[in-house]
Amino acid sequence: MDVTDHQPMHSAGCMRVSKLLSRIGDKWTVLVIMLLRGQSRRFSDLKRGVDGISQRMLTLTLRNLERDGLVTRTVTPSIPPRVDYELTELGHSLAAPIQALGAWAFEHMDRIDAAQATYDEKENAASSPRSGIP
Amino acid sequence: MDVTDHQPMHSAGCMRVSKLLSRIGDKWTVLVIMLLRGQSRRFSDLKRGVDGISQRMLTLTLRNLERDGLVTRTVTPSIPPRVDYELTELGHSLAAPIQALGAWAFEHMDRIDAAQATYDEKENAASSPRSGIP
DNA sequence: CGGCATCCAATCGGATACTG
């Protein structure tokens, strides 16, 4: 089977996509991957860069990425200790399609916002009228 | 700014990507989108097609997609009632980058599985030894 | 500095029952 076909995703294939997206679709993974493009960064650097992430979640996110073979973890036992994270080749290859999705989001977010606004407006219009004429 | 640049995602841009991925990265959204490529489908058709989804979650998923302007909902007030869902143009344009991500997942899942296996092996090897020589 | 353990609140999602 050729994944470049127009309808290549049968049930099993979709499951995998869904699974991948569940993994990278969590709250922080994408942000970390984006920060790691081009340069390796140490833990505290990432913590400062992501803005809002807790230490716990950064650790968990990096552990998962490491487990998936998407980042490498390099410990330098100095004082104070230093740990650097870097995208693997696999990680970099994933960054490309993520980037594509990012470009799409960037390009269409106004339309999405508009659609949401319209939808919510109708929502409120439907629930508000207590006597038919609000 | 050109989103096709090599480093186009600043903090704000990344947030949007993350937000988009959080939306489509839930348990069912991608599967529904994939099923809707090419043909519109009615509710029970989707329910049968997704396999494992509850009625509740299918409804919620479709509502969110509708709110984002990615699918249209068409009610035919017959008996029994009939509701068809169809990807909008915006929805179809999103299907493309998702497909790219799917292709990536399909292409690299063996390497990810291998990386996970290796990682878990080392994990167990590190936690097992109760007296140094298990 | 980097990270683990614990506790806890919020959200997610499945099962079930009921409605137009």
Place this chain on the structure above:
DNA sequence: CAGTATCCGATTGGATGCCG
């Protein structure tokens, strides 16, 4: 058929404190 409403368990993620 296509939902809505409710209940409840599972998962997520933040805050905090301790450790090497």
